Amino acid sequence: MNTTIIVGSSEGTYSVTNGARTITLMGLSWTLQIEELAYIYNRTQDLLYYAPAMNVALCTLSAGVITINSTFPVLVTGDEIHIQLYKPNQGFENTLDANKTIVENPQYGHYTSVETLVSEDDPVGTNLSGDTGCTATTLVDVTGAFTVASTAVGYLAWNITEGTSAIVSAVDSTTQITTGAGVTDWSSDLYQLPLVKRYEINAEGYNLFSLHYRLTAVANQNVYLKIYGTLDASATVDADTNWVNLSTQLLGASTGITQSGAGTIEDIVVIDAPTTMLKYMVKLVIEKSTTGAPSGSLFTVFVKKSS
Numbered sequence: 001m002n003t004t005i006i007v008g009s010s011e012g013t014y015s016v017t018n019g020a021r022t023i024t025l026m027g028l029s030w031t032l033q034i035e036e037l038a039y040i041y042n043r044t045q046d047l048l049y050y051a052p053a054m055n056v057a058l059c060t061l062s063a064g065v066i067t068i069n070s071t072f073p074v075l076v077t078g079d080e081i082h083i084q085l086y087k088p089n090q091g092f093e094n095t096l097d098a099n100k101t102i103v104e105n106p107q108y109g110h111y112t113s114v115e116t117l118v119s120e121d122d123p124v125g126t127n128l129s130g131d132t133g134c135t136a137t138t139l140v141d142v143t144g145a146f147t148v149a150s151t152a153v154g155y156l157a158w159n160i161t162e163g164t165s166a167i168v169s170a171v172d173s174t175t176q177i178t179t180g181a182g183v184t185d186w187s188s189d190l191y192q193l194p195l196v197k198r199y200e201i202n203a204e205g206y207n208l209f210s211l212h213y214r215l216t217a218v219a220n221q222n223v224y225l226k227i228y229g230t231l232d233a234s235a236t237v238d239a240d241t242n243w244v245n246l247s248t249q250l251l252g253a254s255t256g257i258t259q260s261g262a263g264t265i266e267d268i269v270v271i272d273a274p275t276t277m278l279k280y281m282v283k284l285v286i287e288k289s290t291t292g293a294p295s296g297s298l299f300t301v302f303v304k305k306s307s
Helices: 247-251
Strands: 003-007 009-016 022-026 037-042 047-051 059-062 065-068 081-085 115-121 138-140 156-159 164-173 176-179 190-192 195-202 208-217 221-230 257-260 263-271 279-288 298-306
Touching: 009 081, 022 081, 047 065, 115 195, 115 279, 156 279, 195 298, 208 221, 208 257, 208 279, 221 247, 247 263, 257 263, 279 298
Parallel strands: 003 081
Antiparallel strands: 003 009, 009 022, 022 065, 037 047, 037 081, 059 065, 115 298, 138 176, 156 164, 156 190, 164 176, 195 279, 208 263, 208 298, 221 257, 221 279
16 A cells, blocks of 8 residues: 655655565655654554654664564554655755745644443442341441442442431441441341442543543432543552542532433533643442432443544
């Protein structure tokens, strides 16, 4: 596959070597030097090979052949490669060429396709029953599998039998949860916990992104979307530990985006102020808001990133 190379205006073509890591440049009116490369980006594979402005130099040039680093996958016939060059002033090296225009666009060469971060239908938990050891503020279930990765601390847990609720204050173990006041006794009563799911957005090398969310809840639900950020590589999506809540800065409130009761809320959040975040986390929480049993929730989140 031959495609035009951009040199301020179009000039020359290239071809990839199928199954190898070489790109052959053809039809240029001068002998290209490595310092005249602006960027090389494989749009098909979403890989940036060369961009000195971004401190990326993962290829070599020899006799018009670009060889990319062996850590990258091999090239495939049909790969769309974006190549931009600086064209020298041939024959006028000591003369200012006022008519020459060079356009470098590394941003065009470094962005992702739209990613579906999450698309889930009806992620509501099952009503279970409290066992021996329960109190008004302690919920014990010997068959439980409670974790901070799946149980939303700080949100309402419901005692279905009593029709009462209390805030989850801590996940003590896989079989025990501590709550605030509000329930008479969790013993032998059906309960429903607030659910949480977290999804990581890798921001390494990207400083702009847009987030398209669609949250649907029914009459007995509250659905929340919050955004966190971190520069700590040890932060994982198993908990909020080592993450900083950026919902106020990015979404306008520390509680994030909320859909309370029946309805759908949909919008796009655009992060257009350049940042140097290591990674973001989208946190979704679903809780019962009344004594009725909720079902039918749906949430979808898309994300697109750019340098």
